[in-house]
Amino acid sequence: MSTNAVAARPEAPPEANLKKQLKRADRLRKFKAIGLVAPLALFLIVVFVLPIGSMLWRSVDNTELESVMPRTVAGLQQWDGSGLPEEATLAAFAAELRDSRRGGGLGKVGRRLNYEDNQYRGLLMRTLRGLPASSENWTQTLVEIDPAWGETTTWREIQRASPPVTDRYVLASLDLERGANGEIQRIDAQDRIYQSVFQRTMVIAGGVTLICLALGFPLAYLLATLPPKTSNMLMILVLLPFWTSLLVRTAAWIILLQSNGLVNQSLIASGIIDTPLQLVFNRIGVFFAMVHILLPFMILPLYSVMKGISPSYQRAAVSLGAHPFAAFWQVYAPQTISGVAAGTILVFIMALGYYITPALVGGPADQMVSYYVAYYTNTTNNWGMAAALGSILLALTLLLYLVYHRLVNRKQLIRS
Template structure:
C-alpha cells in the first residue's frame, strides 16, 4: 500500500509543481503588490531612517531635509526616481513635481535645507507632506486597497471616503457584478433547452449538434468580439436588417452601449454553459422520468420534481464557469462597450500597461478574486439547497 501511495505521489508531483510554479506563486506575488510599499525606502533609505524616528510634531529635523535633497539628486542621476515620484504623486497629486524640483536643484540647494527646500516648493514646508513620506516608508501599505474601495488615509492616519466626484471603483465593481450576473442568467436560460435537446438526440445527430456548439472555439475571443463590432455599427448588417424589416426608421447607436457588451459576452460564453449541462443531462437515467409518469406526474411536474433537480449540478457548473469568465472579460467590453460599460479587467489592464501602477492593478485583482470566490460559494450553497429540497420532494 505504501509503495502504491509513493507511486501515486510521484505521478502527481509534476502536476502539483506545474500548478505551484505557473499559477499559485505568480498570482501570490502579484497580489502581494497590493500591499507592498518599497519605493520610498529603496530610493530614500537615509531619509526614511530619519523620519522613522521623527515624532510627527512640527517639521522633521534639518537632517531629513538635507538627506532628501541629496538622495533625490542621486536618484535622478541614476534614473531611479520615476517609481518614487509616481508612488508619492498617486497618494497626493503634485508631489511628483515637488520631488523633481528638489532632485534637479539638489546641487544648488544650500544649508539650511529646512529653508531652501520650502523656498523651492512650498509643499516641503508642510507637515502633511512629511507625514505622508514617513507613512510611505513601508514595508507595507493599505493605500491601494483603500483606493480600490474609494477611500484614503489622511496625513494623520484616519481612513476617510474620497470626495463624491473622485469615487469610481465601488461603482465599477457593482457594474462588473451586474453585467456578469445578467450574462450568466441569459447564458443559463439559453443553454438549458439547447443542452436538453442535444442530450435527447441519438448518434450521429448528437455529434453533429455538439460540433456546432464547439465551432465558436475554433476562433479566438478577439475575432468573435471584432465580428460584433462590425455587425453592430450604424451602417452595419444588424441596423440594415432591422430597417429592411421595417422595425427601424433610421440606424440606431448600438456600439458603445451596455446592450452590445451583454450581447457579445453571451455569444462568446454560451458554449461554456451548454457543455457542462449537456454532460450532466446525458448521464441522467430516463427511468426516473418514466417512474414519475407511472405515478401520475404530468410533464411540468416531471420536469420540476425530477429532471430539474437532477440537472442542477450541470446548471451550477455552467453558470459558475460563465460567471468566472465574464467577471474577468476584457476583450469584448473594450471593443464594443463605451466608457460607462468597461469592467474591472479593463482598469487592471490600464493600470498595468499605461499607468504602470502594479499596486492598484493588484488591489483591484484581489477584490475581484474575493468577489468571484464569494459569489461562487454562495451559488454552490443555494443551488445545493435547492437540489436537495427538490430530491426530497
C-alpha cells in the same frame, strides 16, 4: 567457534520478512504516487499559487521609497508629525535625492509620491536642479529652493508614503482613504468610481450568466434527447466558436450590430423599425458578444450531466399521472443541478475577467474591472492599484462562489 555461533544464530521468522517486504512495497508505492503528482503540483504552484501570491503582495507593497531613500524613511518614521523633520533627516533626504539620479530611483520615488499628490514629480525635479553640494542648514536651503519644503503637510505625505506595507491601494480600490488622523473615510463623491465599477462588473457578469443559462438549458436538453447522429451534428455547431479567434468574433459582432450592419438592415427591410437601432458600443452589444462567446461553456457541462440522466424516470412519472411539465420540473430538473452549478460558476467567473469584448463592443459606461487593471498596468505603471483591484475581484469571486456552493448544497439536501 565464531562460525558455529553464526550458524547457531536463529533465522528471522517468515512473518517479519513479509512485514518488511510489505513496508518496502508501501514506501515504493507512495514514492511513485508522489512522483506522479509532483509535476502537477509544481505546475499549479508556478502557474497559479505564485502569480496570485505576487498579486496579493503587490496590492500592499510600498517599498519604492524605502529602496531609494532608506535613511530618509528611517528618519521620518521617528518624526512625530509636528513642525518639520530633524536636520539630520533633511540632510539624508538631500543626499539620497542627489544619488537617486542613478539607476532610475528618482523616477520611482516621483511616481510613488505622485500617488499622494501629482505635484511631487515637478517638486523633486526643481529641488534636484537647485540642490547645492553641501549646506550647513538643509532646512533653510530646501525652503529657499521651494517653499513647499517648509510645509508640514508635505513631509506628512512623504511620511505616509514611506512604510514598506500600505493599505492605500486596497482602500482606494474601494473608494476609501485614510484621513489626516489615520481614520478610514470615503473619498469625495466626484472621485468615487470603483464601487460603481465593481457593481457594473457583477451586473454584466450576472446578466450574461442568466442569459446563457436560459439559452443553454433547453439547447443542452435538446442535444441530450435527440438521436446520436443529429445530436453530433448540432454539437459541431456548438463547438464551432472555439475554432474562431476571440478577437475575430468580437469584431464580427461590431460589423453585425452597427447602424448599417446586417441586423439593423434586416429589421428595416422587414418593416419592424424605421431607423437603425443603437446596438453597438453600449450594454446591448456587450451582452450580445459575451453571450455568444460564453454560451458553449454553459451548454457543455449541462449536456454532460443530462446525457447521464435516464429518460425512464420522467416517463415513469408521466405514467403515474403527473403532468409532463410537472414530471420534467420535479423529476428531471433536480438531477441537472450539478450541471447548472458547474456551467453557471464557469460562465460567471469567466465573464468577470473579460476585457477585450467590453473594450471593443461596449461604451465608456460598460467597462469592467479588467479594463482598469489593464489601464494601471500598461498606461500608468501603477502595479499596486492594478493588484489591489485584482485582489478585491478575486476575494469577491471566492465569496460569491462559497455562498452559491452552500445554497446549492442546501437545495440538494432539502430535495433528498
